Amino acid sequence: MPPSRTAPETRPGDDRTGDLIRWAAFTCFLVPVVLLWYGTSLAGTAGTALGLAAVTAVCRVLLRRSEQCAVRLLDEGPGPQAHHRGRHQRTGSGSHRGGRHTGGNSPAG
Template identity: 60%
Template sequence: MSDVVRWAAFSCVVVPVVLLMCGQSFGGAAGTATGLVALTCVCRVLLRQSARAAARVPAEQAMPHRGRHGRTGAGSHRGARHQSSGNPLG
């Protein structure tokens, strides 16, 4: 991601210089530079959010689904019978 941001920052400098060399007014080149900087900032924020979301998805998939109420294991079902003092049911 940092390479993308570096290239975007580089273009924010190079494009206005080229525009000035081609005869564009200083105001036009400054406006173009401002627009490129704003676009670069928005893209950087979106890239960060995308990277965070992509990192979060595998972590959520690794967690096993525990059911409706989050109970697992034997005897965790509603209405399970409990033995008292080791007597078998029957």
């Protein structure tokens, strides 16, 4: 039986996604200020600010959706476990099994 997954313990004020979004918002403010300081045009700075804000908004949506899916998966519990070996974990013998091959047509052996 596989071990049950438990949700990570969260402490009050321990919102990593919120911290990340706050830093991104701060960057959305700071980058245009620095660009203006170094003489970039107002239109270029505004375009950069809008682009950063759009990327930050999309990342926020994706992070929140990812958190919701993780919580949903933890609430559902473990599902049926299908046994899957994958492409490189085949059983049986063959010449593609790796290791040393003695004899054959190699120049050294």
